[in-house]
Amino acid sequence: MSFSAIIVAAGTGARAGEAKQWRGLGGRPVLRWSAEALLSAGASELAVVVAPGAEALAADALSGLEGWFAVAGGATRAASVQAGLDALTAPADARVLIHDAARPFLDAATIGRVLAALEQHEAALPVLPVADSLRRGVDGSLGESVDRDGLWRAQTPQGFRLETIRRAYAAWPDGASPTDDVEVARAAGRTVAMVAGDTRLMKLTYPEDFAMAEALIPRQTRVGQGFDAHRWGPGTSVWLCGVEIAHDQTLIGHSDADAGLHALTDAILGAMGDGDIGDHFPPTDPQWKGAASDRFLTHAVERLAARGGRLVNVDVTLICERPKVKPHRQAMRERLADLLSLPLDAVSVKATTTEAMGFTGRGEGLAAQALATIELTGS
Missing domain, CATH: 3.30.1330.50 (2-C-methyl-D-erythritol 2,4-cyclodiphosphate synthase)
Structure with a gap:
């Protein structure tokens, strides 16, 4: 199940109060959780994209792991992903997974589902159905409801053929900020398959998310x-x-x-x-x-x-x-x-x-x- 992978870990963690990728979770840095998962699943190369100057932090967080290398990111997430893509050495048709460091509980089953979907599709991502009712808010007051039928929660890792996502990013408008990588692929006319996500693959965004994450660790x-x-x-x-x-x-x-x-x-x-x-x-x-x-x-x-x-x-x-x-x-x-x-x-x-x-x-x-x-x- 050979593939290449990128972990985007160049953020500052403003909403979490600190750069969350370096924060400890269950005795390990947040970044290390997903790096171990991807390497254990067979990633032949793993580009870890960090903020310029944070290479030493990455080396400390991933000490003892082999098969990864640090890449200096850009001013935006899109620029960081492109830097990671440019650093990969795999052939053009290789499968590549792009993952957010802030989602530590990545498991082999989710990785396998995304990779399997790439055998017949140009791109794929794990998703979860929206279970909660949705409402719009207007000036702090409850507004109209939003129909949740057909709505899905997008997760990572998101998978592509390497040359497909490179070309999609090359065509992406300068200055525009995509919400994720499959948006870039769709804008380039690519079809994106959905596979089952994992409720544990939560994104650590706010300080209180870490307490919930700690409670999920066996x-x-x-x-x-x-x-x-x-x-x-x-x-x-x-x-x-x-x-x-x-x-x-x-x-x-x-x-x-x-x-x-x-x-x-x-x-x-x-x-x-x-x-x-x-x-x-x-x-x-x-x-x-x-x-x-x-x-x-x-x-x-x-x-x-x-x-x-x-x-x-x-x-x-x-x-x-x-x-x-x-x-x-x-x-x-x-x-x-x-x-x-x-x-x-x-x-x-x-x-x-x-x-x-x-x-x-x-x-x-x-x-x-x-x-x-x-x-x-x-x-």
Whole structure:
């Protein structure tokens, strides 16, 4: 199913409040979603049209992908498409798909339908029927209804034979702004076939569209658990769950020995399958001597966010005879909620004893265990 492709990603995203093609969506830049889809579907060459000077942004967004190259766009979408078409090296009769970067949820089935239509048609695009009733607005007031029979919502990618769309754009009037590429083809007298679109192939236009897009991404729910223990030694205070508590002893460790935060860090890393705290912060490394353990926890949360995941809730249990945890439990919950950007009711801190049994019961040390529930993008 060899074909060439163009992604138009040169816009400024004025209505979205920022250049949306670089914005993160499910842990990946918006642009990367459709680039991966087109390359995975068999695109032999992919021209990514970006604003002049944005080539480095594209390289960062598409790092690790092969088969694409950046093209500097023009002042209008039509000029950007033409720049992409001029950069393709495929033969004149090659199939080419032109796609908007702002439609990230492109799938192989939609690509296949458009390509299949090009076997018998000069151009094709995915469409959806208009389901909502339509009204005209007059000075902020409701006007007459519009008959929706025969009306369709146009999507991308829109497909053509390469030479067909090149000639159509060459004939397009200078200064005119087509709504999309099939309008250019129709103006040149070409017949355009319609194939079934996909409701998930929404165009990100306004800031609120990103929240809807995030909700559409399939996610896995995972649970990780962590455990940590430290022995008691001479001192005047102890750190537990990010809160310093006055005490006649302290916990001994390479960092500040906050067993609660260590267990919770391991729980988050474990839920991701991302090793443990010792892999990321080796106790043999002198830079972590006396370090505040909230740095470890923040690191785990940042790694989760980088993978498009989010933390749902955490539950920490401290196991010790002393100090008494209950007077400090609320402060611990509030500190964890702040570090993890979670609502307070998604953070639990509990304490228990071992009824004077074992190393915690004998006052030799303190232990902590933690559970973390996360959501990761994926099916």
